[in-house]
Structures are given as C-alpha cells and as structure tokens.
Amino acid sequence: MNNIFVICETENGKISDVSLELLTKGRSLANELKCQLEALVIGDHLADIEKQLYPYGTDMVWVADDSRLVFYSTLPYTAIAVQLFKEQKPQIVLLGASSFGRDLGPRVSSALASGLTADCTSLEIGDHEDKRAGKQYTHLLYQIRPAFGGNIVATIINPDKRPQMATVREGVMKKAIHNENYKGKRTDLDVSKYVKDDDFVVKIIERHIESSKVNIKNASxxxxxxxxxxxxxxxxxxxxxxxxxxxxxxxxxxxxxxxxxxxxxxxxxxxxxxxxxxxxxxxxxxxxxxxxxxxxxxxxxxxxxxxxxxxxxxxxxxxxxxxxxxxxxxxxxxxxxxx
Amino acid sequence: MKALKIVVLAKQVPDTRNVGKDAMKADGTVNRAALPAIFNPEDLNALEQALRVKDQIPGTKVILLTMGPGRAAEVIREGLYRGADEGYLLTDRAFAGADTLATSYALACAIRKINDVDLIFAGRQAIDGDTAQVGPQVAEKMHLPQVTYVEEITEIKKGKITLKRRLERGVESVECPMPCVVTVNGSAPTCRPRNAKALMKYKHARTVTEQQDSSEDYITLYTERPYLAIPEWSVNDIESDLQQLGLTGSPTKVKKIENIVFQAKEARKIESNDEGIEDLMKELIENHTLG
Missing domain, CATH: 3.40.50.1220 (TPP-binding domain)
Known part of the structure; x- marks a missing residue:
C-alpha cells in the first residue's frame, strides 16, 4: 500500500531502458518517502523477468504473463493495471513517455480518476499549502515539465487524487544499478481474473517493429x-x-x-x-x-x-x-x- | 455501405512558436488572449482522415467539436471551409481551468449528446501541452476502444476499421470495432485546403454570441439559412456532473510556473578559416575529446 509503481515496458524479453531509468528514479523517491518500489510487467514468456529488475532496487515485481498479452494492447493492459492499482493503492505510478506509456497512461489515469502529467523532466518530493482551502499537503510528487513549446517550466501536483501519475521520456532520468544483489519478491497475477474476453476486441493484424539502429542516447x-x-x-x-x-x-x-x-x-x-x-x-x-x-x-x-x-x-x-x-x-x- | 457519423475533436491552440512574456496569468493558467491562435496542426491531420472516410462512404457526416472560449468558433469555420458538415462549440466558464481529465470528461458528455457516433477522430496531441492524453481519456470516459498514433485508414468494413499506426520503430496494423476513438499523427497526410464553394457557403457561419456581437444586420440570414448558425453548448446543454468539470474536476494543479533560464557560458570564438579549424581539431585530439 502507498508504494511507488513503475509500469515496465519490454522488448524481446528485455526490460526497456526507459523503465530501468524510471526504477532508478523510483528507488530514490522511495527512499525519500520511506516506501517500497514495485514494478508491473505485462507480457508473454516472462520467466525470470524479475531478475532484471531487482538490481535496480525493486522490492516487488508483479507479473501478468499470458500468451494473449504478447504485444501491447490498450484494453487488456489497462484492465490489469487498473485492477491491480485498485487493490494495491500506490501513491505514485511512473511510465515511460513512449507510444506505450502515452497510450496506456492516460487510459489508466482516466479509469482511476487520478491525475497524470506527461513528459516530466524532473520529479521531486515536496509540500504544498492550499491557502484558499486552508489545507496542508506533505510529501507530494512535484511533476516538473516544460509547457508551451518549452518556453516555460511548470510544476504540477496532484493534491487529492491517488495515484499521482507521470510519464518521462527515455534518457531524461539516469539509469543506475542500485545493488547487484538486491532481493525483491515476484508475484504472478491470475490474468483471467483481471481481463475479460471483451478486452481483446482490438486485433493486431500486422507488426513491423525494428530494433533501434540509432543509438544517440549512449553516444559519446x-x-x-x-x-x-x-x-x-x-x-x-x-x-x-x-x-x-x-x-x-x-x-x-x-x-x-x-x-x-x-x-x-x-x-x-x-x-x-x-x-x-x-x-x-x-x-x-x-x-x-x-x-x-x-x-x-x-x-x-x-x-x-x-x-x-x-x-x-x-x-x-x-x-x-x-x-x-x-x-x-x-x-x-x-x-x-x-x- | 451505411453512412457514418464522425466527430472530429479540434482544439484552438496558442501558437507556441511565438510566446511573449504575458503568456501566463498569475494563477499559472494560460493567457490565451495574448497569443495568436491557430487550428492545432495534428487535429487538421485528423480532419483529413475523417474527410477521406466521407469521400469513400456517401452520406457520411463529419462533425467538428471544440471546447474553448468564444473565439474558438474560428476552428469550426476553418473546418467547415475544408469540408466538414457541421460543428459545435462547447463553451462555458464552468469548463475553464480544466486539465486533460476534466477536458476529456466534458468532450465525452458532448459526444454523447451528438449521439450515435461511429468514429471519433482527434490529433495525437496539441502543441500547447504536448500531452497526448485527451484522445485516450475521451475513449476511456466513453468506454470505447482507442487506436493512437494512426497514420492511415486501410479499410472500413462490417462495423470494423483497420488502421496503420506509426510507432517509434515501426508500424502496426490493427483492426478495431466501431465506435472507437482514433488519434492521428502529424506524419499522416496533411489536410486538404479550403474549398472555394464551402468558403462561400460558410463565410457567415457564426455562433449565437457572434451573431449578437455582429454590427451588421444578418438576423434574417440566420433564419433563412439555419446551417450558418454554429451551435454553442454551455454546461446546461450537456448532461454532466459539475464536480468533474473545469478546475474542480481537475486532479492536477499547477503549483508553479517558471521561465527557463540557461546558464550562459563564456564561449571561445574560433575562426572559420583553415588555421582556426586546424588548431581546434588539434586541441580536441590532444585533450582526448576526439580520437
């Protein structure tokens, strides 16, 4: 309860960089908030996937492993995330601002009636005073993002609704191993309890995804x-x-x-x-x-x-x-x- | 084939390429009045996709829906000039200050009022916020499937639509039952230009507010040609829960706005002649920046 979740993205059985970058950030936020860092991985053939996540300081890995989930699809992925978050009540949920996170994030936030801030360039913990309502808030997630074509930087908060959700683009946060021997726990979800047949009405007919040949992020x-x-x-x-x-x-x-x-x-x-x-x-x-x-x-x-x-x-x-x-x-x- | 009813969500956006100092109000919300307003570019790509369906399936109706202040009616007129059949302006102080969730809720309520819609098109994102959230959130509010990052419609058949999505590293083709929400990428074909006939026809299209403000005496015009009246919907015209609208219905709040200031450095000037460039390259090689 009240932990930080990262919804992870996978590519050919590997957790994508942006997810590992978010886990790295999530670990430091979790330390500051004194809560746990948890990951949700949805897909197919996810045996041992947790081993890629523990070194980043992940305390709990939730896995939805099902052949129908092999490729990202809005409805079943949303159904799993929404149901799990209703059960686990995270305070913060982070996703990569990729076509995956930017499709899934808003859908999940709408279903939970919680706030989502896109393309954050910085995430911090801070307090807030609502003078008009006479309310004090502590330990909120400051979601800092450029707006208006990058001409200004806005700090966004979600005072009342949970989870506080944010997407972050690849490369914005730094990826760093927390501890090679860090030990977390894996929990496998009973997928049939989270998705209905109706969630599979959208069919992927064809898919041509190439692994990236360009590597500007790591170029010196x-x-x-x-x-x-x-x-x-x-x-x-x-x-x-x-x-x-x-x-x-x-x-x-x-x-x-x-x-x-x-x-x-x-x-x-x-x-x-x-x-x-x-x-x-x-x-x-x-x-x-x-x-x-x-x-x-x-x-x-x-x-x-x-x-x-x-x-x-x-x-x-x-x-x-x-x-x-x-x-x-x-x-x-x-x-x-x-x- | 059965004619379709298509709603295109369009947003009037400040042209963020030219932002001045007075662009933000003290409360952190956008001072739209201080900026030139344009039709959000990717919404035009979305309109084009809708018009292509109309070209293909006779009798199909393309309906624009926009939410904003009175002057956002400009977006409706622009859409009518380019081939849309009608448009609705959702405008009320109750909608003001809405974040993406409250915006999506209001739009979803308006789409329900339009009723019996087969397809909802929107641009992938708007250039003032770049969030790409409203399309998926409208879909969720209406419990409809969504297909984002669309570049092309390949087929519409038997209540299903097949679309090509452009993702970071490739393409994906999906088949989705209608009704559904489709968000269109900037890489999709650009919108057709204004049509001369439509321009003549809709030149005087006005919302009721605009009709009242108009100094010219056009009153008879709007009774004779009702299609020139752009419907203006307030919060009273849609069925909605007030708690989910505007600032009240927005879970996210703007805490702070800052201008961006970059730390200026003292740069060394390098001559662009042979000597200058050779010295620079030597220096970079010697200090191991290069090589």
Missing amino acids: IIVAGGYGVGSKENFDLLAQLAETIGAEVGASRAAVDAGFAGHDRQIGQTGVTVRPKLYIACGISGQIQHIAGMQDSAMIISINNDPGAPINKIADYVITGDLTEVLPKMIKYYKKNTK
Whole structure:
C-alpha cells in the first residue's frame, strides 16, 4: 500500500531502458518517502523477468504473463493495471513517455480518476499549502515539465487524487544499478481474473517493429543538425564528419519536421535527452526545447552563420561560418592530425 | 455501405512558436488572449482522415467539436471551409481551468449528446501541452476502444476499421470495432485546403454570441439559412456532473510556473578559416575529446 509503481515496458524479453531509468528514479523517491518500489510487467514468456529488475532496487515485481498479452494492447493492459492499482493503492505510478506509456497512461489515469502529467523532466518530493482551502499537503510528487513549446517550466501536483501519475521520456532520468544483489519478491497475477474476453476486441493484424539502429542516447560524441543545415544533402556532410570522428548524428525537432533526419535522431524535450562528452551543433539556433535535451553535454561546439544564435550562449566554442565550408575542414584536419 | 457519423475533436491552440512574456496569468493558467491562435496542426491531420472516410462512404457526416472560449468558433469555420458538415462549440466558464481529465470528461458528455457516433477522430496531441492524453481519456470516459498514433485508414468494413499506426520503430496494423476513438499523427497526410464553394457557403457561419456581437444586420440570414448558425453548448446543454468539470474536476494543479533560464557560458570564438579549424581539431585530439 502507498508504494511507488513503475509500469515496465519490454522488448524481446528485455526490460526497456526507459523503465530501468524510471526504477532508478523510483528507488530514490522511495527512499525519500520511506516506501517500497514495485514494478508491473505485462507480457508473454516472462520467466525470470524479475531478475532484471531487482538490481535496480525493486522490492516487488508483479507479473501478468499470458500468451494473449504478447504485444501491447490498450484494453487488456489497462484492465490489469487498473485492477491491480485498485487493490494495491500506490501513491505514485511512473511510465515511460513512449507510444506505450502515452497510450496506456492516460487510459489508466482516466479509469482511476487520478491525475497524470506527461513528459516530466524532473520529479521531486515536496509540500504544498492550499491557502484558499486552508489545507496542508506533505510529501507530494512535484511533476516538473516544460509547457508551451518549452518556453516555460511548470510544476504540477496532484493534491487529492491517488495515484499521482507521470510519464518521462527515455534518457531524461539516469539509469543506475542500485545493488547487484538486491532481493525483491515476484508475484504472478491470475490474468483471467483481471481481463475479460471483451478486452481483446482490438486485433493486431500486422507488426513491423525494428530494433533501434540509432543509438544517440549512449553516444559519446554527437554531431547534430538543425533547420539551418538547409537540406538533406547538407545533412550528409554531418554524417561524414560523424563517421570520421566516431560520432552519431542527431537532429533538432525543426530538422526532423523538415525531413532532413529521422524521428529516431531527434534530440530535445520531445525527443531524446543526451549527455555526450562532445556535442557539435550545426545550424541549430537553439530553441529552448532543443537546449533542454543537450545542455548537460560536457563540451558544446556551435557552428552557425548567425553569431547571435541563442545556442552560442551555452556553447564552449563558437564557429561563425558556413557549415558547408567548416565541416569539410574539420574532417580534413582531423584526418591530418590523427595519422 | 451505411453512412457514418464522425466527430472530429479540434482544439484552438496558442501558437507556441511565438510566446511573449504575458503568456501566463498569475494563477499559472494560460493567457490565451495574448497569443495568436491557430487550428492545432495534428487535429487538421485528423480532419483529413475523417474527410477521406466521407469521400469513400456517401452520406457520411463529419462533425467538428471544440471546447474553448468564444473565439474558438474560428476552428469550426476553418473546418467547415475544408469540408466538414457541421460543428459545435462547447463553451462555458464552468469548463475553464480544466486539465486533460476534466477536458476529456466534458468532450465525452458532448459526444454523447451528438449521439450515435461511429468514429471519433482527434490529433495525437496539441502543441500547447504536448500531452497526448485527451484522445485516450475521451475513449476511456466513453468506454470505447482507442487506436493512437494512426497514420492511415486501410479499410472500413462490417462495423470494423483497420488502421496503420506509426510507432517509434515501426508500424502496426490493427483492426478495431466501431465506435472507437482514433488519434492521428502529424506524419499522416496533411489536410486538404479550403474549398472555394464551402468558403462561400460558410463565410457567415457564426455562433449565437457572434451573431449578437455582429454590427451588421444578418438576423434574417440566420433564419433563412439555419446551417450558418454554429451551435454553442454551455454546461446546461450537456448532461454532466459539475464536480468533474473545469478546475474542480481537475486532479492536477499547477503549483508553479517558471521561465527557463540557461546558464550562459563564456564561449571561445574560433575562426572559420583553415588555421582556426586546424588548431581546434588539434586541441580536441590532444585533450582526448576526439580520437
């Protein structure tokens, strides 16, 4: 009762990174609140799944293992989560802000008439005073998120309704093992008691999901391009530099929207958050929503033909110039000096 | 095939690309009056999907539903110009300050009043909040199945709709019984432009409030052509529980709003000539940032 739950996502029998990141955050929140950390895993063939979760400090793993649950489907997954939460009454529920969490989260919160905050960038514990109602609240979850296209940051609270629910994007929280030998408990749910036949009315006919080939989140060097790169052809220059220096290519939302790069390369509040040791920003003006996703980079180089680009304010090195001239020079002099 | 009744949920949103200092009120809610208002982009993608169904199945009706202040009627007119058949504006102070849950509840009540709806389309998310919660929550409030992240409708047959979803790393095709809620991605086809005939036809479409405010004498126009009257629904026009509406019905509260301030650094300027770039690359190699 009154614990923290993370609804975990799996991919080919592996707990996804965003879930492990949330368990890491959940562990520290649980320590602060002096409560337990619990996980819910729904799927098929989940023998031993708990072993992936214990090292992150998970005290209890609830498992709904059934062949009908092999792929995520809104209705049966919602039914299981809602029923379990009615029984267990968690105070906090966290989910990844993926297509899974953003489909399931609102459905579950609506069924429980509880509040949900999407895409949080920070979660903290704090108090609240409602002066008008003369009420004091302690140990609430502060759900901190950008709003308004990233121009402001709002702190959202759910004073009265439980659970307090939040989704967080991949890469925003850091994943860290709590204790390799941590021991939790596994409880298997009797799935037939949680779902009805009616929950399976939506049929998955076809599915083509590829495992991600792009790995910008864990790249130590990123060459990222913005709308200012100008074309898909110019983006090839970024790829050439990236290949030369062993980096991954990233992109701003504007560049992705313009079709210069794929969605899986998007960095920022609506994409992935990255913390490489070197971030080379090419033709990126530096909208807040982008900066929020890369400001923790150890070193930032900005290449922009506008010396007044906002990103220059947070850069360590600023090169004012045309990237079609600068990038080939970088490639040339890297090669020359590493021979 | 049986003609369908489709509701498209549309939201008028502040254009978040141009946000000024007076965008937020002291209580932390949005000061919409201070911002240019636009048709939420992904709701236009949703409207296009609805219009495609209408193209395919004769007699199908596309009905816009929006909740907001009086000026949100602009969204209804825009939809009518692009091919929708009618639209409803849900507007009342009782709805103000609603979070996604209270919004979804109000919309669900209005959809029940429209009655006998086969499909509910909405954009995946709105650009002012980026939450993607209202579609699924409307579905839950109405106890209907939902299909999110939709890019294409592949088939409608025997009371079922087949849709293609665009997910992070691929696509999924699902078959869902109707009625259901469908949220449409920005990667779906863009909405058709305004139609000249529809523009002429609906140019004077107004809500009752707008008709009263209008200085021109159009009164006879609205009695002669009732389709020009955009129905305006208040809390009294829908069957609802007041406790679930507006600020009261919102479990989430805004505690604090802050502007974002980034720590500025002292940047080193690098010349873009050969010498400048070579020195930089050498330095990065020497301090092991590169290589």
